[in-house]
Amino acid sequence: MEKTKSILKAEKISIGYRKGNKKKVVAENLSFQLTKGKLTCLLGPNGVGKSTLIKTIMGQIPTLHGDILLEEKPLTSFNLQELSKITSVVLTEKIITGILTVRQLVELGRIPHTGLLGRLSKYDLEIIDKAIDATNIQYLTEIRLNELSDGQLQKAMIARALAQDGEILILDEPTAHLDLVNRLEIMHLLRGLAESENKAILITTHDLEVAIETADIFWLMQCGMPLVIGMPEDLIINQQMDLLIPGKGLVFDPISGKIVQKDKKCNIPVSGPQIQVKWVKAALAKKGFSQNLQNMEIEVVGEPFSIFLKEKEGTNTFQNIESLVDFLQLHKT
């Protein structure tokens, strides 16, 4: 299959749950396609239906309306074993089988190909080694799962999914319990794997900033609306990131790529080296000094770090941002 061809697509489907003859529609009019070689991130507020969409794409729950096409055929025409050869899934739930070693976990990824009691062939062992190498966990192979950190466990789970060797990899909140360094590492790893292994990778995440840095494609999901799809940078320029923030006094700041409080930008003139100016302004904005410092100017000098607060009455000098903020709070509020 060509590198950029979509492997899975849907046109105006509805998703949700059936109980008896009652339907609960979670979202409708959803159109999308998953492309090999790309990392796609599904983002949206809590409860909007991301997990429901993921479960539908995995074939765990049927659509309420319309078909999902996998390799041009309806998803419903595949049985579970066929699906597990094409789609590998990493869910958020922690695994209970903590006594397995990392290598044994990765070997489980071959079950769709070997059967539950099947022996691993030379080819299976090659695929397992490749998955371990691709996720950089060679040093962990003999460690038991209950002795791993959350970040290491997540990598082992990704290696298991890679060993399954499907063309689609789906991960539900793969960075949920991780610190910033591990979140970035996992997302860069997934981004690299999408390209080097030519997988279509779909993840759900609430980690907007890390996702902007690493994703090829965003699917933005919002209540009652079709998915908004595009490269994160295009969506930022087209002012569509605010769709992720329903009110609550927050806005997406297209300059920093972060969600910030409305009216918390600092408009006080601050001059000096770029980094120092950025953080002086950030501290003033955080403390609410956005526009209310009349007839004042701030000059920052980098070496040695000094801040000059210039007013009609004279200039005050500070050696750090904290003392500037303390002074302003005491005298200007």
Ligand SMILES: Nc1ncnc2c1ncn2[C@@H]1O[C@H](COP(=O)(O)OP(=O)(O)OP(=O)(O)O)[C@@H](O)[C@H]1O
């Ligand atoms: N098994 C189920 N039966 C009926 N309704 C369900 C079921 N599972 C989830 N829902 C409902 O579907 C809606 C969407 O839930 P879903 O878990 O898909 O949202 P989400 O976007 O993944 O949320 P979060 O970001 O909090 O994980 C919610 O109203 C939820 O209560």
